[in-house]
Amino acid sequence: MKRLFCLLMLAVCLTPVLARAQALPQKVAYLTFDDGPNAQTPELLAVLKELDVPATFFLVGANVTECPEETKMILDAGHAVGCHTMYHTYSKLKESTGYVERDIGRFMD
Numbered sequence: 001m002k003r004l005f006c007l008l009m010l011a012v013c014l015t016p017v018l019a020r021a022q023a024l025p026q027k028v029a030y031l032t033f034d035d036g037p038n039a040q041t042p043e044l045l046a047v048l049k050e051l052d053v054p055a056t057f058f059l060v061g062a063n064v065t066e067c068p069e070e071t072k073m074i075l076d077a078g079h080a081v082g083c084h085t086m087y088h089t090y091s092k093l094k095e096s097t098g099y100v101e102r103d104i105g106r107f108m109d
Helices: 002-021 041-051 061-066 068-076 090-095 099-108
Strands: 032-036 056-059 080-083
Touching (some): 041 068
Parallel strands (some): 032 056, 056 080
């Protein structure tokens, strides 16, 4: 599982570099999905494929652990991924400035 998280973090680092390397039109919209993956991910990926639309998925580590096949499907489809912390407990995000740092650090545990 650590290998998967490392790959996700590498993708996060490379996404801006790859985006700059492409010739972009003047107006660009980025389609993002938060808090996945989940049971609806395969259906969403099928729609994106049918429409030939790339997206960025901000993944929650706990969901990656629970849905490894869906995570692999996102990566295999060539979509960009980002880290949305390990648990993404919204109430705790607001309580402590150090919570996000600790929550992201849980990826490496």
